Amino acid sequence: MPDYQRIDTRTVEGARTAQRLIVLRDALSEIPPKTLDDNLLLATWNIRDFDKPTFGERSEEAIAYIAEIISRFDLVAVQEVYRDLKALDRVLTALGPFWKVIVSDTTEGDSGNDERMAFLYDSRKVRFGGLAGELVLPPVKTDGGSMAPAHQVWRSPYICGFEAGWSRFMICSVHILWGKKRAFGGKEPEDRIEEIRKVARFLKQRTEDPFAWARNLILLGDFNIFSSNENGAFGELTQTGEFTIPENHRAFVTNAARTKSYDQIAYRIQEDRLGWTGRAGVFDYFKYVYTEDDVDLYKDAMGDSYHTNSRGQPRSDRSKRNYYKTYWRTHQMSDHLPLWVELDIDFSKRFLRRKLDGQA
Template identity: 35%
Template sequence: MNYEGITTEIARGLLELRARIAQAKIPSSKLDETLNIATWNVREFGRKPRTKTALYYIAEILRQFDLIGLQEVRDNLGDLNRVLEILGPDWHAVYSDAMTDAGGNRERIAYVYDRRAVAFTGLAAQAQPPRTKRGMEYLSDISWWRRPYMVSFHSGNFDFVCISAHIRWGNSERDRLPEIEALADWVYAKAQEKDADGKDLIVMGDFNVPSEKSPLFQALTARGLRVPDKLLRSTFGSNLEKNKRYDQILQMPEYPESFTNAGGVLDFYQGDHTPLFPRLTKQAMTYQLSDHLPLWVQINTNTEEHTLRALAEG
């Protein structure tokens, strides 16, 4: 972290934030053995410039992980670039183009990663829904307001693809169901591709799922995506009140041992924002940090034994 020029107030706030982060009990990742991957909807990130305090807090949260998928990144990347400067030269980002119509809300998706642990391997694309030929055209029946964004990475010998989405809110839960069903089907089909860039898939984002009992959650997990047990508990939530399941992070592992069942939520709010932003209302605070909490999982990247067993069997 680059602490050059921070004020006494920012330093004190960072110490408070670190104490809150410690309570999340995020296990350390180990080079060539495990990765900590997170997802975070950072409210309207880039719509209006954030304060220096907020940028340091965001950087402090991001640095707890090796790779983070960010939703609600806006077309202006100024604040994202400033966060990367705070994190230092080992941190990079890859991001989608902004969707400039009303459905897209001028949003893009970004992945921020520590290149000491993770390497970008070349694939970066919006999800392409299945098409059928109609006359002289190839058209799709799926309408994603904001197309999911996938990027390929590797860590050691472990290759994987992250897929991040921000599902529409709509007028009701029913409006969200077709997009979620289509995404679950698309992820399953991607995992079956013979020449896929990585068959271990990490799916994350803001799905606007109210609870684990919702038909939306059932649709999302119907095709094999797995969720750590801790993120299935009814007491868990990703909003500040921790009573809604809007955000999700799931895995479709190529090797069973890559799924560790470890995951959780990082609660930077803890019912009181004033130690971090003493002069802001709660509402104003959500536009500096967010109204969503980051979720994380730890995955096992050491699949050498699986590879050796397969080779030994011929």
């Protein structure tokens, strides 16, 4: 569990943090319990602009909540980690010494948005396998038959290899571009679809490579997918890449407003030592911390922007609540909610049966 020693309950913020952590811990019990050998709890979470200086540092209260949520899992892929790793280091300090991190380099250029990818994992359960790299698309054949460099993904996907229990697997974390145009009428921008198509096709080939580090691969992250329509971006995962996303998982919505299926966890299982238990979900922390009814608690923390808009005009009560709900609190926590799945990593019985049958 996280380190609570630094919470000073003699202050208003500290007392509120301790009280809400108790509520949050109770709410997190909806997620299956962690075990040492049987299951692996995997999550993906886009933590909004974590911590981009434009929006300021997160409070100690927010860091405590973020750490509490992450600690409920064994392995968490985080997107939108800023170039300066101070915020990530604060979370790791709160998580305690058993938690480790593997982080990518910053994707340069305007398209990269100064972002990194990170994998946080509980080293008592999960072992880093030594594989870590950023996905680089291979050259493509032109109409004239010559080879030319591929147009790379805006934010470089990050692939790492891990081991837990009997399982050995690769995970690729992505943050697919938003697109040149907003989607209307369910139609998604072609540039977003093309990025997912390229990544899905490449990773399918990688899992079919006999010399791949592992043949089980999980593809997850923020795809900015609007819907589970097979004709759009979603179909590039399930058809082009032949990744599996269980039917009951497709209805998950992961933006804070609970309207879009931005985040996904998909898999290609080529070897049988990694299983899907069928349990998965989205954890909506805004039901328990920074709730809509908490707006008055954070008036001072929000500062002048709570009272006046960007044009210097006084905000109405409705505008104040909207600023808190859609902007300020999402820069304390995030505008995405963590998506999680439970994996089966104990194949001891199956192995013993195979030995009895002379197959192992």
